[in-house]
Amino acid sequence: MRRIRPHQTQDEPLIFERSSPGKVGYQLPPLDVPAVDPLEALGPGCVRRDIEGFPEVSEVEVIRHFTRLSTWNYAIDLGMYPLGSCTMKYNPRLNEAVARIEGIIDAHPYQPEALSQGMQRIQVTLERYLADITGMDAVTLQPAAGAHGELTGLLLVRAYHDSLGDARRVVLIPDSAHGTNPATARIAGYEVVEIRSNSRGTIDLAALEAAVDDNVAALMVTNPNTLGIFEQEIGRVAGLLHARGAQLYMDGANMNALVGIAKPGDFGVDVMHLNLHKTFSTPHGGGGPGAGPVAVRRHLEPFLPVPRIRDTAAGLRYDWDRSLSIGRVRAFYGNFGVLVRALAYILAHGGDGLRNATVDAVLNANYVRKGLEDRYDLPFSAPSMHECVFSDARQAKRGVRTGEIAKRLIDYGFHPYTVSFPLIVRGALMIEPTETESKQELDEFVAAMQAIADEAESDPELIRRAPTSTRTSRVDETRAARKPVLTWQPERGRGNSRG
Amino acid sequence: MRRIRPHQTQDEPLIFERSSPGKVGYQLPPLDVPAVDPLEALGPGCVRRDIEGFPEVSEVEVIRHFTRLSTWNYAIDLGMYPLGSCTMKYNPRLNEAVARIEGIIDAHPYQPEALSQGMQRIQVTLERYLADITGMDAVTLQPAAGAHGELTGLLLVRAYHDSLGDARRVVLIPDSAHGTNPATARIAGYEVVEIRSNSRGTIDLAALEAAVDDNVAALMVTNPNTLGIFEQEIGRVAGLLHARGAQLYMDGANMNALVGIAKPGDFGVDVMHLNLHKTFSTPHGGGGPGAGPVAVRRHLEPFLPVPRIRDTAAGLRYDWDRSLSIGRVRAFYGNFGVLVRALAYILAHGGDGLRNATVDAVLNANYVRKGLEDRYDLPFSAPSMHECVFSDARQAKRGVRTGEIAKRLIDYGFHPYTVSFPLIVRGALMIEPTETESKQELDEFVAAMQAIADEAESDPELIRRAPTSTRTSRVDETRAARKPVLTWQPERGRGNSRG
Amino acid sequence: MLSAIGLDSAQDLFGGIPASHRQSEPLAIPPGRSEYEIRDYFEARASESCKGYACLLGAGAYNHYRPVVVDSLATRGEFLTAYTPYQAEYSQGILTSIFEFQTMVAQLTGMDVANASMYDGSTAVPEAGMMAARITRRNRLLVARTLHPEYRQVLDTYFRHQALPCETLAYDRASGQIDLEDLEAKLSDDVAAVILQTPNFFGVVERIGEAVELVRRRGALLVAVFSEAVSLGLLEPPKDADIVAGELQSFAHPPSYGGPYVGVLATKTKHIRQMPGRLVGETLDSRGRRAYCLTLATREQHIRRARATSNICTNQALVALMATIYMTLMGRKGLRELAEQNLCKAHFLADRLRAAGADLPFAGSFFNEFAVRPTRLPASEVNARALGERIIGGLDLGRFYPELAGTLLVCATETSTRDALERYAACFRKKGDA
Amino acid sequence: MLSAIGLDSAQDLFGGIPASHRQSEPLAIPPGRSEYEIRDYFEARASESCKGYACLLGAGAYNHYRPVVVDSLATRGEFLTAYTPYQAEYSQGILTSIFEFQTMVAQLTGMDVANASMYDGSTAVPEAGMMAARITRRNRLLVARTLHPEYRQVLDTYFRHQALPCETLAYDRASGQIDLEDLEAKLSDDVAAVILQTPNFFGVVERIGEAVELVRRRGALLVAVFSEAVSLGLLEPPKDADIVAGELQSFAHPPSYGGPYVGVLATKTKHIRQMPGRLVGETLDSRGRRAYCLTLATREQHIRRARATSNICTNQALVALMATIYMTLMGRKGLRELAEQNLCKAHFLADRLRAAGADLPFAGSFFNEFAVRPTRLPASEVNARALGERIIGGLDLGRFYPELAGTLLVCATETSTRDALERYAACFRKKGDA
Ligand SMILES: Cc1ncc(COP(=O)(O)O)c(C=O)c1O
């Protein structure tokens, strides 16, 4: 299989190393009002002399700098990006265009409500669709990402219990959970108790039953879980919790397996978040922005962050007057531009299209699983939903670990899968192709993974040296952490400017 | 010098080899009028069955296909592009934005003139600025590129002579001229007589004098000429021609050496074209679009293509009623979007900025010349303007020719200079850095050229194998021409789909 | 840097220019403006234009949807800021896409090969005419009056000086198609080519098949022209023509007040050496891998100079790339569906106009535009009323065909909403009419 | 593909979901729409917004020019569609740009290090507060009432459940700055940090220097907050603070109805191990060449889980990239010039408003926004008149400060034309006033 070829890429120093005194990349219109002396207006101690070290380059140098840098990245636009749990699907360009429409991109969050009807309409429409998709009763769009949604959700649970005079201290979290879940629970003021998974890879019901008591505020469950397995007993889990007054929180990062097929509201979930930058295709942009709306059942609705939007005779209006609200989790109305993109995605797909996407996502994951299960160890055999998780058990015998297989995949022109997560699988390979990959792309991926399995037998050293096809070979992460260099310093820089 | 590094690039078959039946990349809105049966509306013989072989791919496949392809190109956005005679300067992104403003991009050429005042204002403003820059009296914006401007210009000359009852058959062209000049003269119905250059690289005045007679319609001269040398005798040249009733046509491809410094109208030029895609920075786009406005002295103005724009009491109005006009050279009003970009460029620079750009362009060319004259043969020593022309005489002794030095430059991360042009220099290296290159970039270029000169001495074979750093090694152009394959054919294709 | 080259001042750089030829006054162009002032300037010009109007003009410049993807890709610096791909090893991206362009244009037009682009449809026509003259070594051209009038004007300008006389072929007043009898009468053994457009300027599908037979009999070539590329999604391509010349503006490029557009020229394999313009061919690299490069350059001006097949150099590569991306997105099915939608919209409009009492003077079948004569109001009044409704109405054919003054050429595409079409039809009725 | 995995129907794919949990009804979401219908939908929403209005609102969301270059680069697929750069060898582009971002933010704020971004300014503040609590092992926070009220609300929400009490510091009614006596009175040995914003919510430059001294004496940390990043082009950075938390929206990201923005958190080297969020560090690759990677991940949730410094995972990388490109374009000189223009515009507006009889209640110096009290007309009427002029006037401070009802917070930036400023000032006069 030949998916990549060696080619040249332009090298480029740090922008600071390109600076020459006096250069600028941008011209301002002339000032049309009288000049003011900063020293006079602000007082001498308040005015800075200079921004030392700040770049001084021309426009064409800016263009080249970032264009050159960009060529060192992999991206969905270049090929499959099978990061498990990340749902790296195609990001439609239309969504970028609509988010930049004048009147949207330049709307000010404090502009009069009468001038904000379109912006409010976008919010209530998206809220309604997300409520339908999740089977929940109300949605807040304020959280800026998944982890932020988790925090919002747990604060809702906390406020709910407080309102009943029933303060609780513990949140239960399965050992397969994503790291944000326990981190969030702590920030929300809870203690975390871990629940072990059973041999099927799902929640151990007995362990759960033993752990649930009147001090438990909620269980945070990811469904399908991080093994890509649907929690079949989720109904009983919900029953157990509800019987003791605890809430069921669902981490909806894996909703790409469920949209249009199953609604969390139908299997007992009380509160959940969605990652619009996963399931709803808003671009990852190298690490954000995202949006993490939270959907709740009716009993939690009074606690949602302010403001809510109400439909009044005068039009849509913000409602600030909600005494039970947990308050704000973010200024203004969340990552609005991301919401616009997600709504565009939903409108483009429609109800049926969303369901079809789910079917294709699950089909693609199972196709990859089928293609690789002969060569890689599958620690859990339960049916896979949108992703499948292997372990490096077989390759480890030859001294080849998941992290190295991942690096080798780069030499085949694919971005690696998610490495070493979930933690309950030793040496996990977590693969999520998403629905937007063609059979052709999947076949090439499977062939690459098979070839690497062969190499693990025949030439493990080859894998350990990978990647050899990129401008930067294996990066020394230990060195970076040992003596952190986190900013450019003029003294150091020049020497290895083309380093 | 390390300017490039090896990196991987994604391979990609032809789009036809990616097709799967039924796939589409785009959805249309539902039809809001009754359906019509094509067979009925058009008659059976008129309706095609299918577009055999046309692509069938999804949107993400389209994105990846062209993104991957794009990574195989060099571009100004990646670095210096020192093609002589091509003026590959930085293309400001702002100009792309303004050309896409609603009301401009969607203006219809036949929309009522009352609704076209903005479009006409853009034209007259650009005409006025170009007239000022060239020192001429009137400008037509209709020609679509330089060669098209040449044709327009010669037809103007022809019409002018015809109007005097003085039909002439010959156009004189220096041997250093660009190929479009003689090709154009033929299409305009003239015979071409070549004028040889003197030892200084400029027009041989004696040869010219000998050739000018009453049958000569015009001399087409490039100034500065294709050696980057200003035709110092241009005043006398004009005198010679005018004395015999002939016209002086100037190929303005090299106006980047003159804008704001000297006006062709001041040294006897009667008619000339400009290449907006060179001097005025409109992007080359892999070979166009361009625009080739023609500027004329007053005596040629009556012959300009229709329509002209007149300022009337009712506003700007097209004037079709010009009995002496040569007619149209293109439908509508030329490459309007290119005109918009060029005007934006002029507005951004202003008069002084344009002049400064010229100074920098000439400075950069001379800086490069200085850096290389020790290592490469300089066949003509007259002062260089915006470009400098070397020959491969020294390297040829080691069997290394200009075309090979050019390919080797690729391995240093630079696009080659113009190869083997002008024809009067054996083995020409024609280098035009333009004003938008920084000293840093020029220094790297000079260093690369010097390194290649060293290699020509030490390891000529290395140069002959170049380029080795690109995904495609030396391309066999002879094979392509021997048995031309100009379209993809299904039978052939599959075999080497990742060829 | 000045000192590095041994000069004292910037003035010295221009020592090669005689002082008398240097300008003494600065340019009369105002000082440089900032990005936002320039934006404001063009926004102001745009506001003196068609913003917010529905447009029912076609006539060689068509309104079609433009998928966002096209611009997202075509504005990548690697495409936008590259030169003509003379250096193949550094230009495989653009070369590959041009090869795809050539292939798709050939598939679309039913020809064997196509070049890498011409300036536009209007200039592709004289290039086709000159090519035909070279092939046949004949020098007369017969040109249908139903060819776009501005294309005819360009043809005239090009041919007037080349001893290539052009004669016009009449059209049939009933069908709006070429008058075959006139063709037969004018065809003689010195005719290099007959040039027909289909759908023609009136929107009427031409009788290519019948014309071809007559043309063949006299050993002339048939040049088929199109200005509305979308029609090729549905109409039988002019397979029997010898040369096809056309305009691909409809494929992802907006009207943009007339340009830049992209002309195409396609033909049979046997004629490629007479073809103008750039061609990309398939070959191998030194390691035997498939590669592309410009080829058959011996036809071109930079090699053959005065004897080149054309003087064209810079062409319309970026617009051709946009068309390539567009054709790829729409694909085999999408282009068909698009063409059908155009057909339906135009026929809907025709029905509504007839119902509003207008006459359709031509009986020939049409694709997405057609001629219509208002009967209850003068054409100018119809359009004035339409403007009041923020609709730009059809083109008065009297501009180019005096005998058709008061007849409008209207066009409806997938972008024309039913509402706009109905409102335009209403403008044909007198106030108070049913 | 179904058959390749041994299934008969798509239904079978969902065998893992108990039938009772599968939905029986399809989603109540209308059928998929085409690109142009979606565009129309959002154009319609946009037309129900601020299009065509000049906006004099600031208050945490600022209107500044956005150079086209920013979007041209940030929308390149290689940036737009990449994931968080966990795989360093495949992400050197984004890693390098983040390293540059960290450096520029440090230069701008006068700190040693900055992280790779927080959600926004409002959430950066509680992260800074928690960080201070970890560093000092203390748990009380003192928060200026002049901190953006919505930031304070977010802080409350975060802290209410963490046994981290927040107390508010009064402001001086004359200067609009923090009341230093109140600060001194409330400072005690259990205070982790004092949180001040400068310029504060009223636009007034805060007395950071004086506050720092008091804070230091009690062993607490000073957290300096900014919401208008452009001010740092001119104002002395809060070098003496221990942590700087802020919002970079002003750098190339339009107000976008409140998001996505980009928060930053910067601090002194000694505190980096307590810092939340991602960090990029410099290192070498296996061949000894400079390279970048995410580092100090042991602070983060995916390694340290419940004991992480924060739960943040996805952040605002793309907006941070836009800010990086913007800072690079403006550069050392441009940012200064920009800041000066803002200063001039705001002071011009202030002069005009005073001339129109308005009161500026606070004496503290201001950058590009300030509080103003109309005296001749009620604030609501001033703004209503301004709307009639297509100007969105200032924010009534009564919304957050009942005692300031009828006082407006207005902002002028380089985008505010003199004409708009003058017309707004005119709205402060009674009709017929001089
Ligand atoms: C299962 C799971 N939960 C939570 C998160 C956190 O979401 P975010 O990164 O949007 O904060 C992720 C994202 O990686 C995830 O995969």
Ligand SMILES: Cc1ncc(COP(=O)(O)O)c(C=O)c1O
């Ligand atoms: C000197 C000279 N003349 C004429 C031309 C032809 O211009 P165009 O390519 O715009 O037709 C060129 C372009 O390469 C040139 O360099």
